[in-house]
Amino acid sequence: MSDAWIDIDLDAIIHNYEEITAHLQSGSKVMAVVKADAYGLGAVEVARTLSQRGCEAFAVTTVEEGLILRHHGIKEMILVMGPVSLGNMEEAILEDLHLSISDFSMLKNCETVASRLGKKALIHLKLETGMGRTGFLEKEWEELATTLARGEYLEPVGVFTHLARAAQRDSSYTQKQYEKFQEGIEILREGGIHNLMQHICNSAAFLDYPQWHHDFVRIGTLLIGHFPSPAFKGKLNLKDPWTAKARILHVRQVPKGAYVGYQSIYRTKKDTSLAVIPVGYADGFGVQPHLVPQGLWDFIKIVIKNFLALCGIYLGQESVSIKGHKVKVAGKIGMQITVLDLGDLSVEPGEEVIIPLRRTQANPRILRRYWLNKRLIGNRIIKEGISQPDPEYV
Numbered sequence: 001m002s003d004a005w006i007d008i009d010l011d012a013i014i015h016n017y018e019e020i021t022a023h024l025q026s027g028s029k030v031m032a033v034v035k036a037d038a039y040g041l042g043a044v045e046v047a048r049t050l051s052q053r054g055c056e057a058f059a060v061t062t063v064e065e066g067l068i069l070r071h072h073g074i075k076e077m078i079l080v081m082g083p084v085s086l087g088n089m090e091e092a093i094l095e096d097l098h099l100s101i102s103d104f105s106m107l108k109n110c111e112t113v114a115s116r117l118g119k120k121a122l123i124h125l126k127l128e129t130g131m132g133r134t135g136f137l138e139k140e141w142e143e144l145a146t147t148l149a150r151g152e153y154l155e156p157v158g159v160f161t162h163l164a165r166a167a168q169r170d171s172s173y174t175q176k177q178y179e180k181f182q183e184g185i186e187i188l189r190e191g192g193i194h195n196l197m198q199h200i201c202n203s204a205a206f207l208d209y210p211q212w213h214h215d216f217v218r219i220g221t222l223l224i225g226h227f228p229s230p231a232f233k234g235k236l237n238l239k240d241p242w243t244a245k246a247r248i249l250h251v252r253q254v255p256k257g258a259y260v261g262y263q264s265i266y267r268t269k270k271d272t273s274l275a276v277i278p279v280g281y282a283d284g285f286g287v288q289p290h291l292v293p294q295g296l297w298d299f300i301k302i303v304i305k306n307f308l309a310l311c312g313i314y315l316g317q318e319s320v321s322i323k324g325h326k327v328k329v330a331g332k333i334g335m336q337i338t339v340l341d342l343g344d345l346s347v348e349p350g351e352e353v354i355i356p357l358r359r360t361q362a363n364p365r366i367l368r369r370y371w372l373n374k375r376l377i378g379n380r381i382i383k384e385g386i387s388q389p390d391p392e393y394v
Protein backbone atom coordinates (compact mmCIF):
# COMPACT_ATOMS: atom_id res chain seq x y z
CA MET A 1 0.00 0.00 0.00
CA SER A 2 1.24 3.46 -0.82
CA ASP A 3 1.17 6.04 1.93
CA ALA A 4 1.84 8.84 -0.55
CA TRP A 5 -0.06 9.26 -3.80
CA ILE A 6 -1.35 11.76 -6.31
CA ASP A 7 -5.00 12.00 -7.30
CA ILE A 8 -5.47 13.13 -10.90
CA ASP A 9 -8.89 14.38 -11.85
CA LEU A 10 -9.31 13.71 -15.57
CA ASP A 11 -12.61 15.63 -15.55
CA ALA A 12 -10.65 18.75 -14.65
CA ILE A 13 -8.35 18.16 -17.62
CA ILE A 14 -11.35 17.73 -19.91
CA HIS A 15 -12.81 20.93 -18.47
CA ASN A 16 -9.56 22.80 -19.19
CA TYR A 17 -9.41 21.37 -22.71
CA GLU A 18 -12.96 22.54 -23.41
CA GLU A 19 -12.25 25.95 -21.90
CA ILE A 20 -9.25 26.29 -24.23
CA THR A 21 -11.10 25.12 -27.34
CA ALA A 22 -13.89 27.59 -26.54
CA HIS A 23 -11.31 30.37 -26.89
CA LEU A 24 -9.72 29.09 -30.10
CA GLN A 25 -9.94 31.09 -33.30
CA SER A 26 -11.94 29.23 -35.92
CA GLY A 27 -9.80 26.90 -38.01
CA SER A 28 -7.32 26.36 -35.22
CA LYS A 29 -6.91 23.20 -33.13
CA VAL A 30 -5.22 22.21 -29.90
CA MET A 31 -2.00 20.23 -30.06
CA ALA A 32 -1.87 18.92 -26.49
CA VAL A 33 1.68 19.05 -25.19
CA VAL A 34 2.15 15.95 -23.03
CA LYS A 35 5.94 16.04 -22.73
CA ALA A 36 7.63 15.02 -19.48
CA ASP A 37 4.82 12.53 -18.78
CA ALA A 38 2.25 15.32 -19.29
CA TYR A 39 4.08 17.55 -16.82
CA GLY A 40 3.97 14.72 -14.27
CA LEU A 41 0.27 13.88 -14.66
CA GLY A 42 0.73 10.86 -16.93
CA ALA A 43 1.10 11.24 -20.70
CA VAL A 44 -0.79 8.09 -21.67
CA GLU A 45 -3.75 8.76 -19.38
CA VAL A 46 -4.00 12.42 -20.36
CA ALA A 47 -3.62 11.73 -24.10
CA ARG A 48 -6.20 8.93 -23.98
CA THR A 49 -8.69 11.15 -22.20
CA LEU A 50 -8.20 14.04 -24.62
CA SER A 51 -8.27 11.79 -27.66
CA GLN A 52 -11.71 10.55 -26.55
CA ARG A 53 -12.77 14.22 -26.36
CA GLY A 54 -11.71 14.86 -29.95
CA CYS A 55 -8.18 16.20 -29.52
CA GLU A 56 -6.44 15.55 -32.85
CA ALA A 57 -2.80 16.17 -32.08
CA PHE A 58 -0.25 15.61 -29.35
CA ALA A 59 3.29 16.82 -28.84
CA VAL A 60 6.20 15.42 -26.86
CA THR A 61 9.91 16.20 -26.70
CA THR A 62 11.49 12.84 -27.53
CA VAL A 63 10.89 9.94 -29.90
CA GLU A 64 10.74 7.64 -26.88
CA GLU A 65 7.84 9.63 -25.44
CA GLY A 66 6.08 9.52 -28.80
CA LEU A 67 6.48 5.75 -29.09
CA ILE A 68 5.03 5.22 -25.61
CA LEU A 69 1.88 7.04 -26.75
CA ARG A 70 1.69 5.04 -30.00
CA HIS A 71 2.18 1.75 -28.20
CA HIS A 72 -0.69 2.71 -25.91
CA GLY A 73 -3.07 3.18 -28.79
CA ILE A 74 -2.84 6.91 -29.47
CA LYS A 75 -3.54 7.05 -33.22
CA GLU A 76 -3.63 10.83 -33.65
CA MET A 77 -0.79 12.98 -34.91
CA ILE A 78 2.15 12.97 -32.50
CA LEU A 79 4.80 15.62 -33.00
CA VAL A 80 8.28 15.12 -31.57
CA MET A 81 9.29 18.71 -30.81
CA GLY A 82 12.91 18.08 -29.80
CA PRO A 83 15.83 17.17 -32.08
CA VAL A 84 15.88 13.57 -33.29
CA SER A 85 19.00 11.43 -33.31
CA LEU A 86 19.90 9.18 -36.22
CA GLY A 87 19.40 6.08 -34.07
CA ASN A 88 15.76 7.00 -33.40
CA MET A 89 14.75 7.94 -36.95
CA GLU A 90 13.74 4.52 -38.22
CA GLU A 91 11.28 3.65 -35.49
CA ALA A 92 9.88 7.18 -35.50
CA ILE A 93 9.20 7.05 -39.26
CA LEU A 94 7.75 3.54 -39.10
CA GLU A 95 5.37 4.63 -36.34
CA ASP A 96 4.32 7.77 -38.25
CA LEU A 97 5.59 10.19 -35.65
CA HIS A 98 5.86 13.73 -36.99
CA LEU A 99 9.46 14.81 -36.66
CA SER A 100 10.78 18.29 -35.99
CA ILE A 101 13.70 18.94 -38.27
CA SER A 102 15.92 21.75 -37.09
CA ASP A 103 19.16 21.49 -39.07
CA PHE A 104 20.62 20.11 -42.28
CA SER A 105 22.30 17.08 -40.76
CA MET A 106 19.00 15.98 -39.22
CA LEU A 107 17.32 16.59 -42.57
CA LYS A 108 19.89 14.43 -44.32
CA ASN A 109 19.61 11.63 -41.75
CA CYS A 110 15.87 11.68 -42.05
CA GLU A 111 15.97 11.51 -45.84
CA THR A 112 18.51 8.67 -45.79
CA VAL A 113 16.51 6.56 -43.34
CA ALA A 114 13.18 7.30 -45.03
CA SER A 115 14.49 6.34 -48.47
CA ARG A 116 15.99 3.14 -47.08
CA LEU A 117 12.60 2.29 -45.59
CA GLY A 118 10.83 3.40 -48.76
CA LYS A 119 8.45 5.41 -46.57
CA LYS A 120 7.96 9.14 -46.49
CA ALA A 121 8.86 10.94 -43.28
CA LEU A 122 6.35 13.49 -42.01
CA ILE A 123 8.30 16.53 -40.94
CA HIS A 124 7.75 19.90 -39.30
CA LEU A 125 10.38 22.52 -40.01
CA LYS A 126 11.61 24.26 -36.89
CA LEU A 127 12.67 27.84 -37.58
CA GLU A 128 14.97 29.70 -35.20
CA THR A 129 13.46 33.13 -34.55
CA GLY A 130 14.77 34.12 -31.13
CA MET A 131 14.54 31.18 -28.74
CA GLY A 132 18.17 30.37 -29.43
CA ARG A 133 17.94 26.62 -28.91
CA THR A 134 17.24 24.77 -32.14
CA GLY A 135 15.93 25.53 -35.59
CA PHE A 136 17.09 26.55 -39.05
CA LEU A 137 18.76 29.96 -38.99
CA GLU A 138 17.43 32.77 -41.13
CA LYS A 139 20.36 32.53 -43.56
CA GLU A 140 19.55 28.83 -44.16
CA TRP A 141 15.90 29.24 -45.09
CA GLU A 142 16.38 29.55 -48.85
CA GLU A 143 18.67 26.55 -49.00
CA LEU A 144 16.15 24.66 -46.86
CA ALA A 145 13.44 25.26 -49.44
CA THR A 146 15.69 24.11 -52.28
CA THR A 147 16.78 20.98 -50.42
CA LEU A 148 13.19 20.08 -49.56
CA ALA A 149 12.00 20.60 -53.11
CA ARG A 150 14.48 17.91 -54.17
CA GLY A 151 13.81 15.50 -51.30
CA GLU A 152 11.76 12.53 -52.42
CA TYR A 153 11.18 10.90 -49.08
CA LEU A 154 10.59 13.99 -47.01
CA GLU A 155 7.06 15.22 -46.65
CA PRO A 156 7.01 18.67 -45.05
CA VAL A 157 3.65 19.02 -43.32
CA GLY A 158 4.30 21.73 -40.77
CA VAL A 159 6.42 24.72 -39.84
CA PHE A 160 6.85 26.16 -36.37
CA THR A 161 8.89 28.20 -33.97
CA HIS A 162 8.95 28.64 -30.20
CA LEU A 163 8.57 31.91 -28.28
CA ALA A 164 11.15 32.81 -25.65
CA ARG A 165 9.44 35.64 -23.80
CA ALA A 166 5.70 35.12 -24.20
CA ALA A 167 5.19 34.26 -20.52
CA GLN A 168 7.01 37.48 -19.56
CA ARG A 169 4.67 39.34 -21.92
CA ASP A 170 7.57 41.02 -23.68
CA SER A 171 5.45 42.01 -26.63
CA SER A 172 8.13 43.72 -28.71
CA TYR A 173 10.45 40.67 -28.61
CA THR A 174 7.53 38.30 -29.18
CA GLN A 175 6.25 40.41 -32.07
CA LYS A 176 9.71 40.31 -33.69
CA GLN A 177 9.80 36.53 -33.38
CA TYR A 178 6.40 36.36 -35.03
CA GLU A 179 7.43 38.59 -37.92
CA LYS A 180 10.58 36.57 -38.48
CA PHE A 181 8.51 33.38 -38.47
CA GLN A 182 6.25 34.82 -41.16
CA GLU A 183 9.29 35.87 -43.22
CA GLY A 184 10.55 32.30 -43.01
CA ILE A 185 7.21 30.92 -44.17
CA GLU A 186 7.25 33.37 -47.10
CA ILE A 187 10.75 32.28 -48.14
CA LEU A 188 9.70 28.63 -48.01
CA ARG A 189 6.61 29.45 -50.05
CA GLU A 190 8.67 31.23 -52.69
CA GLY A 191 10.89 28.14 -52.80
CA GLY A 192 7.86 25.98 -53.56
CA ILE A 193 7.23 24.65 -50.04
CA HIS A 194 3.70 25.62 -49.15
CA ASN A 195 0.52 24.42 -47.51
CA LEU A 196 2.37 23.77 -44.29
CA MET A 197 0.52 23.68 -40.99
CA GLN A 198 1.69 26.63 -38.94
CA HIS A 199 2.02 26.67 -35.18
CA ILE A 200 3.68 29.18 -32.90
CA CYS A 201 1.57 29.71 -29.76
CA ASN A 202 2.36 28.15 -26.40
CA SER A 203 -0.02 28.74 -23.47
CA ALA A 204 1.01 32.36 -22.93
CA ALA A 205 0.82 33.35 -26.60
CA PHE A 206 -2.47 31.50 -26.99
CA LEU A 207 -3.95 33.86 -24.39
CA ASP A 208 -2.30 37.06 -25.57
CA TYR A 209 -2.29 36.68 -29.37
CA PRO A 210 -5.49 35.06 -30.64
CA GLN A 211 -4.62 36.34 -34.12
CA TRP A 212 -1.64 33.94 -34.12
CA HIS A 213 -3.52 30.72 -33.40
CA HIS A 214 -3.06 29.50 -37.01
CA ASP A 215 -3.50 25.75 -37.55
CA PHE A 216 -2.48 24.58 -34.09
CA VAL A 217 -1.74 26.00 -30.68
CA ARG A 218 0.71 23.93 -28.63
CA ILE A 219 -0.71 23.90 -25.12
CA GLY A 220 0.65 22.19 -22.02
CA THR A 221 0.53 24.48 -18.99
CA LEU A 222 -3.12 25.55 -19.33
CA LEU A 223 -4.30 21.98 -19.87
CA ILE A 224 -2.90 20.90 -16.54
CA GLY A 225 -4.62 23.81 -14.84
CA HIS A 226 -1.79 26.33 -14.45
CA PHE A 227 -1.14 29.77 -15.88
CA PRO A 228 2.24 30.59 -17.48
CA SER A 229 2.70 33.32 -14.85
CA PRO A 230 0.51 35.01 -12.22
CA ALA A 231 -0.17 37.88 -14.65
CA PHE A 232 -2.43 35.57 -16.69
CA LYS A 233 -4.62 34.47 -13.77
CA GLY A 234 -8.33 34.75 -14.47
CA LYS A 235 -7.95 34.83 -18.27
CA LEU A 236 -9.52 31.37 -18.39
CA ASN A 237 -11.58 29.41 -15.92
CA LEU A 238 -9.25 26.49 -15.21
CA LYS A 239 -9.55 23.58 -12.81
CA ASP A 240 -6.66 21.97 -10.99
CA PRO A 241 -6.56 18.23 -11.70
CA TRP A 242 -3.73 17.55 -9.22
CA THR A 243 -3.81 16.69 -5.52
CA ALA A 244 -0.73 15.15 -3.90
CA LYS A 245 -1.42 13.42 -0.62
CA ALA A 246 0.31 11.44 2.11
CA ARG A 247 -0.77 9.71 5.27
CA ILE A 248 0.59 10.70 8.66
CA LEU A 249 2.57 7.74 9.96
CA HIS A 250 3.70 8.96 13.34
CA VAL A 251 2.63 11.60 15.89
CA ARG A 252 4.50 12.66 19.03
CA GLN A 253 4.11 15.31 21.74
CA VAL A 254 7.17 17.47 22.36
CA PRO A 255 7.85 20.32 24.79
CA LYS A 256 8.66 23.91 23.91
CA GLY A 257 12.24 24.34 22.70
CA ALA A 258 12.65 20.91 21.03
CA TYR A 259 14.94 20.75 18.00
CA VAL A 260 13.65 19.15 14.80
CA GLY A 261 15.57 17.64 11.92
CA TYR A 262 18.93 18.14 10.18
CA GLN A 263 21.06 21.05 11.33
CA SER A 264 18.48 21.71 14.08
CA ILE A 265 17.26 24.74 12.15
CA TYR A 266 13.78 24.37 13.70
CA ARG A 267 12.92 24.71 17.38
CA THR A 268 9.39 24.43 18.73
CA LYS A 269 8.00 27.69 20.12
CA LYS A 270 5.59 26.00 22.57
CA ASP A 271 4.47 22.55 23.69
CA THR A 272 3.21 20.94 20.50
CA SER A 273 2.80 17.73 18.50
CA LEU A 274 4.95 16.72 15.58
CA ALA A 275 3.73 14.50 12.76
CA VAL A 276 5.77 12.56 10.20
CA ILE A 277 4.81 11.98 6.57
CA PRO A 278 6.69 9.65 4.18
CA VAL A 279 7.50 12.29 1.56
CA GLY A 280 10.69 14.26 1.02
CA TYR A 281 12.93 15.91 -1.49
CA ALA A 282 13.55 12.58 -3.30
CA ASP A 283 9.84 12.78 -4.18
CA GLY A 284 10.22 16.37 -5.32
CA PHE A 285 8.82 18.01 -2.18
CA GLY A 286 10.41 21.38 -1.42
CA VAL A 287 12.50 21.19 -4.60
CA GLN A 288 12.41 24.40 -6.59
CA PRO A 289 13.77 25.01 -10.07
CA HIS A 290 16.54 27.60 -10.15
CA LEU A 291 14.76 30.88 -10.78
CA VAL A 292 16.47 33.90 -12.26
CA PRO A 293 15.46 37.14 -10.48
CA GLN A 294 12.89 39.03 -12.54
CA GLY A 295 14.20 42.54 -11.97
CA LEU A 296 15.91 44.40 -9.15
CA TRP A 297 13.13 44.10 -6.55
CA ASP A 298 13.06 40.35 -7.01
CA PHE A 299 16.82 40.26 -6.56
CA ILE A 300 16.62 42.32 -3.34
CA LYS A 301 13.96 39.96 -1.98
CA ILE A 302 16.22 36.96 -2.62
CA VAL A 303 19.16 38.67 -0.89
CA ILE A 304 17.04 39.58 2.15
CA LYS A 305 15.64 36.07 2.36
CA ASN A 306 19.12 34.55 2.30
CA PHE A 307 20.39 37.04 4.88
CA LEU A 308 17.53 36.23 7.27
CA ALA A 309 18.19 32.51 6.81
CA LEU A 310 21.78 33.17 7.90
CA CYS A 311 20.33 34.75 11.06
CA GLY A 312 18.18 31.67 11.66
CA ILE A 313 14.91 33.17 10.38
CA TYR A 314 13.39 31.08 7.59
CA LEU A 315 10.81 32.74 5.39
CA GLY A 316 8.74 30.85 2.88
CA GLN A 317 8.88 27.60 4.85
CA GLU A 318 6.71 25.01 3.09
CA SER A 319 3.33 24.20 4.56
CA VAL A 320 0.78 21.46 3.98
CA SER A 321 -2.95 21.18 4.53
CA ILE A 322 -4.66 18.87 7.06
CA LYS A 323 -8.47 18.80 7.34
CA GLY A 324 -8.51 22.27 5.80
CA HIS A 325 -5.91 23.69 8.21
CA LYS A 326 -2.57 25.06 7.09
CA VAL A 327 0.25 23.26 8.90
CA LYS A 328 3.91 24.24 8.76
CA VAL A 329 6.77 21.97 7.88
CA ALA A 330 9.16 21.81 10.84
CA GLY A 331 12.82 22.05 9.87
CA LYS A 332 14.54 20.78 6.77
CA ILE A 333 12.67 18.42 4.48
CA GLY A 334 14.48 15.07 4.48
CA MET A 335 15.06 12.69 1.60
CA GLN A 336 11.85 10.74 2.21
CA ILE A 337 10.67 12.10 5.56
CA THR A 338 9.08 15.42 6.45
CA VAL A 339 8.10 16.57 9.94
CA LEU A 340 5.05 18.80 10.50
CA ASP A 341 4.40 21.03 13.52
CA LEU A 342 0.73 20.39 14.34
CA GLY A 343 0.40 23.15 16.95
CA ASP A 344 -3.05 22.84 18.55
CA LEU A 345 -4.40 20.57 15.84
CA SER A 346 -5.32 17.14 17.10
CA VAL A 347 -4.49 14.49 14.49
CA GLU A 348 -4.14 10.72 14.55
CA PRO A 349 -1.76 8.60 12.48
CA GLY A 350 -3.50 7.68 9.23
CA GLU A 351 -4.85 11.19 8.67
CA GLU A 352 -4.47 12.50 5.10
CA VAL A 353 -2.27 15.49 4.33
CA ILE A 354 -2.38 17.53 1.11
CA ILE A 355 1.13 18.40 -0.07
CA PRO A 356 2.07 21.25 -2.42
CA LEU A 357 4.14 19.04 -4.70
CA ARG A 358 5.31 20.68 -7.92
CA ARG A 359 3.91 18.54 -10.70
CA THR A 360 6.95 18.49 -12.97
CA GLN A 361 9.16 17.69 -9.98
CA ALA A 362 7.01 14.93 -8.52
CA ASN A 363 8.84 11.64 -8.66
CA PRO A 364 7.24 9.20 -11.15
CA ARG A 365 7.58 6.50 -8.49
CA ILE A 366 4.73 8.07 -6.52
CA LEU A 367 1.44 6.26 -7.11
CA ARG A 368 -0.86 8.09 -9.55
CA ARG A 369 -4.60 7.49 -9.16
CA TYR A 370 -6.88 8.52 -12.04
CA TRP A 371 -10.44 9.72 -11.51
CA LEU A 372 -13.15 10.14 -14.14
CA ASN A 373 -16.75 11.02 -13.22
CA LYS A 374 -15.62 10.79 -9.58
CA ARG A 375 -14.76 7.13 -10.12
CA LEU A 376 -11.30 5.64 -9.75
CA ILE A 377 -10.55 4.31 -13.24
CA GLY A 378 -6.92 3.29 -12.90
CA ASN A 379 -3.64 3.78 -11.16
CA ARG A 380 0.02 3.34 -11.79
CA ILE A 381 3.15 3.05 -9.77
CA ILE A 382 6.75 2.27 -10.63
CA LYS A 383 8.10 -0.67 -8.66
CA GLU A 384 11.54 -2.16 -9.32
CA GLY A 385 11.80 0.12 -12.34
CA ILE A 386 8.60 -1.20 -13.92
CA SER A 387 5.35 0.73 -14.25
CA GLN A 388 2.44 -1.35 -12.89
CA PRO A 389 -0.88 -0.97 -11.14
CA ASP A 390 -0.80 -0.99 -7.34
CA PRO A 391 -3.14 -3.90 -6.48
CA GLU A 392 -4.20 -2.16 -3.25
CA TYR A 393 -5.95 0.44 -5.34
CA VAL A 394 -7.48 -1.58 -8.17
Ligand SMILES: *Cc1c(COP(=O)(O)O)cnc(C)c1O
Nearest residue numbers: 033081162202203218219220221
Ligand atom coordinates in the same frame (compact mmCIF):
# COMPACT_ATOMS: atom_id res chain seq x y z
C1 LIG B 1 6.64 22.91 -23.77
C2 LIG B 1 6.40 23.45 -25.08
C3 LIG B 1 5.15 24.01 -25.41
C4 LIG B 1 4.02 24.14 -24.41
O1 LIG B 1 4.23 25.26 -23.62
P1 LIG B 1 3.20 25.66 -22.45
O2 LIG B 1 3.58 27.04 -22.12
O3 LIG B 1 3.44 24.70 -21.35
O4 LIG B 1 1.84 25.54 -23.00
C5 LIG B 1 4.96 24.44 -26.70
N1 LIG B 1 5.94 24.35 -27.63
C6 LIG B 1 7.16 23.82 -27.36
C7 LIG B 1 8.18 23.74 -28.43
C8 LIG B 1 7.43 23.37 -26.07
O5 LIG B 1 8.62 22.85 -25.79
